[in-house]
Amino acid sequence: MKRRTVIPFGPQHVVFPEPIQFRLILEEERVVDAIPALGYMHRGIEQLATVKDFTKTLYLAERICGICSVMHTLAYAQAIEELMGIEVPPRAKYLRTIWAELGRLQSHLLWMGLAADAIGYESLFMQTWRAREVVLEMIEFTEGSRIMTGSITIGGTKRDLHAESLEFLLHKLEHLEQALNDIYPVFSDDPLIKQRTVGVGLLSKADAIKLGAVGPTARGSGIAEDMRLLGYAAYGELDFQPVVETSCDSYGRMLVRVKECFQSIELIRKAIAKLPPGEVLVKVKGRPEGEVIMRIEQPRGELLYYLKAGGDKSLARWRIRTPTLSNLPPLVHMVKGARLADVPLITLSIDTCIACVER
Amino acid sequence: MFEMLATVLQNLVAKPATREYPAKRREPFPTYRGRIESLIERCIFCLKCQAACPANCLVVNRKEQTWSVDQYRCIVCGMCVEVCPTEAIVMSRIYHGPARHREPIVTHQEGPIPKFNPRAKDVN
Numbered sequence: 001m002k003r004r005t006v007i008p009f010g011p012q013h014v015v016f017p018e019p020i021q022f023r024l025i026l027e028e029e030r031v032v033d034a035i036p037a038l039g040y041m042h043r044g045i046e047q048l049a050t051v052k053d054f055t056k057t058l059y060l061a062e063r064i065c066g067i068c069s070v071m072h073t074l075a076y077a078q079a080i081e082e083l084m085g086i087e088v089p090p091r092a093k094y095l096r097t098i099w100a101e102l103g104r105l106q107s108h109l110l111w112m113g114l115a116a117d118a119i120g121y122e123s124l125f126m127q128t129w130r131a132r133e134v135v136l137e138m139i140e141f142t143e144g145s146r147i148m149t150g151s152i153t154i155g156g157t158k159r160d161l162h163a164e165s166l167e168f169l170l171h172k173l174e175h176l177e178q179a180l181n182d183i184y185p186v187f188s189d190d191p192l193i194k195q196r197t198v199g200v201g202l203l204s205k206a207d208a209i210k211l212g213a214v215g216p217t218a219r220g221s222g223i224a225e226d227m228r229l230l231g232y233a234a235y236g237e238l239d240f241q242p243v244v245e246t247s248c249d250s251y252g253r254m255l256v257r258v259k260e261c262f263q264s265i266e267l268i269r270k271a272i273a274k275l276p277p278g279e280v281l282v283k284v285k286g287r288p289e290g291e292v293i294m295r296i297e298q299p300r301g302e303l304l305y306y307l308k309a310g311g312d313k314s315l316a317r318w319r320i321r322t323p324t325l326s327n328l329p330p331l332v333h334m335v336k337g338a339r340l341a342d343v344p345l346i347t348l349s350i351d352t353c354i355a356c357v358e359r
Numbered sequence: 360m361f362e363m364l365a366t367v368l369q370n371l372v373a374k375p376a377t378r379e380y381p382a383k384r385r386e387p388f389p390t391y392r393g394r395i396e397s398l399i400e401r402c403i404f405c406l407k408c409q410a411a412c413p414a415n416c417l418v419v420n421r422k423e424q425t426w427s428v429d430q431y432r433c434i435v436c437g438m439c440v441e442v443c444p445t446e447a448i449v450m451s452r453i454y455h456g457p458a459r460h461r462e463p464i465v466t467h468q469e470g471p472i473p474k475f476n477p478r479a480k481d482v483n
Contacts (some may be wrong), residue, residue: 056413059436130376144392150436158437165390 002027008339013039015118018354022347026340031359036328036336038358045359049318053312054080054288055314058154064320065356066147067110070103071298073152078232078296079307080154083288092156092280097234097271098169099143099151101264105176105300106256108264111351112187115254118348119196124186125346131179138172141165156281166272173265180261187258197251201334201346204248213330215301215323216260217350220253222246225298238270250349257351287311300321300351322356392435394455398425399466401447403475408439418463424472427465430458445475481482 005026011019019040025033045064049057061076062069074096088096109132116124136146142165151159161169185279187193203213208221218225219242226242228235243259245252288309295304301323308317310356327350334346378385387393404421416432417439418426440448 052413059413059434063434141388141390144388145435148434148436159390189463 004032009034009343009347011037013344015348016354017112017350018352020352020354020357022335022343024215024335024343029339029341031335031338031340031343034332036332041354041358043359045316046320049315049316053313054309054315055154055284057318059150060092062148062150062171063208064359065106065322065353067353068103068298068300068303068356069148070099070152071296071303073150074100074233075294075296075303075305077152077154079292079294079305080288082292082294083290083307083309084284084286086155086282086284088156089279089282090276091160091278093234094271095157095161095280096152097238098161098268099139099149099157100233100309101268101271102135102142104299105261105264106132106139108261109135111257111299111348112183112254112261115345115348116193118345119193121190121192124183127179127183127186131176131183134172134176134179141168153281155284156279158281160280161275164171166275169268169272173268174271176264177265179277180258180265184258184262187254193254195340196345197249197254197349198247199249199251200342201250201253201338201349202248203330203334205318207333208248208330211329211333213301214326215298216253216256217288217301217330219243219256220245221248225302227295227302230295232296234271234274235267235276238267240267250345253349254313287313288315298356300324300353300356301327320356320359322353322359324350324353324357327352328357387454389452389454391452392437393451394427394430394435395433395437395439396449396451397428397466398447398449399426399468401445401473402426403445403447403469403474404472405444407442407444411442413438416463421472424468425465426445427462427463428466429461431461445473 007024007026008021009024010016010021023035023037024031045060049060054062058073058076063074064072079253109128113125113128113132116128139149140146142161143151143159151157203221205222208218208223213221215223222244224242224244230243240263243256243263245255289311291308293304293306295302302324304321306319307315310316331347331350335343338346391399404419405425406419409417409419413436416429416433418427437450440450
């Protein structure tokens with residue numbers, strides 16, 4: 001038997017924006033096993049929700065993760081609405097869709113930049129983040145803040161989009177699409193990027209199903225799974241198909257994210273074109289009671305909320321299962337057999353969000 | 360090769376993509392939500408904002424007629440602005456800046472507490 005070495009990968013590592021550790025068991029250059037160690041960022045948010053007022057928990061949900069803040073508020077608001085039987089005005093549903101897609105855009109662009117940086121492609125990283133700045137400006141103009149927007153609330157949305165905002169959005173989308181048109185061929189054709197990603201971190205379709213991969217990780221392995229097809233918010237009325245790649249490697253997962261940026265732009269345009277007039281907020285009275293499961297599509301995959309309320313002012317239980325947690329078993333599978341030098345990029349290819357996992 | 364040369368030449372004459380920050384600043388958008396500020400002379404000390412704040416950063420003292428905010432706890436969500444019946448809290452367009460001490464900002468009201476008439480739409 002060959003000599004085995006254990007290398008601690010993380011919790012502080014250049015490719016990780018957040019702390020997580022993998023103990024990599026190596027045989028020479030090859031990884032034979034990886035043991036993930038979690039718990040560096042636990043903040044006790046689920047517990048805090050059981051003592052806080054349920055309307056204030058909305059802001060807590062937003063602060064689970066900075067990148068998917070819109071998605072968490074959306075899931076929480078939808079779950080509470082389902083518990084209390086509130087019908088959200090159609091205009092609010094469309095606004096939610098627009099903001100959720102803007103959130104997805106900025107998250108994917110952030111990831112694309114980080115991936116380019118991990119490959120060592122400094123200028124591509126800058127180009128991607130320059131495009132991301134356009135998205136952040138759109139978010140700031142329409143929601144009043146760049147990351148923690150607080151626009152979605154229980155019963156609808158707090159803000160409305162006026163003609164001026166819509167014009168601004170359409171104008172900036174044009175800019176963004178141009179920038180993405182320049183970036184896309186680099187991600188899809190550049191030999192440097194292809195060398196680092198093609199055939200690296202393989203996850204076959206059968207394995208992806210068996211290990212429970214979600215989101216772009218599953219779609220990169222040829223599974224057409226997208227929670228937006230459930231038709232929450234206004235997604236049911238906007239005709240779209242999930243982006244699927246069949247190459248089953250890091251390259252496929254990367255292309256899914258790049259193509260989803262174009263899809264998001266299309267979805268925002270469709271939503272603006274169809275935006276119905278009317279109110280955006282209904283008054284909420286009473287307290288939630290019962291149990292509910294809410295699933296929505298985060299930029300990283302399927303987000304699952306389980307809420308239980310007993311008619312008190314705070315919730316009895318709030319369980320969050322985030323996409324990164326579901327994608328950790330596939331990641332451990334992908335890392336096995338890879339070279340040590342490829343491990344950073346493979347870990348990045350599932351788009352880890354540790355703040356979400358540990359809450 | 361020629362494609363690259365074109366890009367290089369283009370970038371040589373083009374303006375930089377970034378702003379020269381301290382010299383040139385971008386104005387915040389009109390819809391930007393900055394730090395909260397109190398128009399203390401309108402305050403009727405109803406404690407609604409204190410109860411609504413998700414971050415527990417507001418302390419309102421009716422007896423001493425003071426209204427204080429911990430800007431470093433404030434999450435700029437705008438709940439207090441929404442619940443205030445006399446529009447005594449506003450959101451400025453300024454982001455809160457650095458400070459030497461992490462202390463709440465206390466504003467004190469002089470004179471008697473103004474009477475609040477809920478039916479009157481325009482309160483000064």
